[in-house]
Amino acid sequence: MFASSTPLKPVFFNRDPRQVARALLGKLLIRKTPRGILAGRIVETEAYLGEGDAAAHSAAGKTARNAVLFGPPGRAYVYFIYGNHYCLNVSCLPDGVPGGVLFRALEPVTGIAQMAKARQIEVEDATTLAKISFLKKISSGPGRLSEALGVTRERDNGKNLASPRSDLRIVDDGYRVRRVTVTPRIGIVKSAEQPLRYLIDGSPFVSGRSG
């Protein structure tokens, strides 16, 4: 499966987070597990600029927690928040320059039953798997998609998402995004007015109530 897919190269991430956030829409985020492949199409992202962006974790300088954001591009930055949830980001820009993109929502593509199980969502019968209302519950939100793919800081922080050998990686399967919507970011206070949230226009799988 995904035989025609091309793994993204590290250079893909070696640029401004705004460019990366937009370019990541439509790509596949893939997790290899002993039980099978899990995959989702990226439909919503947010850019965090590092320097000059008060909302970014890197704003106050490099610490043990956020060191990945300051490292080489294409690495997973995972953090724990609100005592409940993990959030997955990817580092951008060259080694030494902070910046990243937060993955906010995926459209489930492969391993849907396994992802639903990880999310503790019940599958009543076979027809459930095709319902949009069901699919939307699996990975429409940063904490949700992390739980669906089993992403934790302990397992995945610092992992190279651009390596074909990695069990967590991003590939291009040739899907073309028709139209992109840009809005302010979600759930932040500082620098909340900047339009740095990117969505595939019309996708029912983005986070939030309306879609």
Add this chain to the structure above:
DNA sequence: TACATGATGCCCT
């Protein structure tokens, strides 16, 4: 060592 806070999601209304 203590404390405030947060790039959220769920449940209830």
Add this chain to the structure above:
DNA sequence: GGGCATCATGTAG
């Protein structure tokens, strides 16, 4: 549309 669980991290003292 709003309350709340729950804890790692950073900063102040």
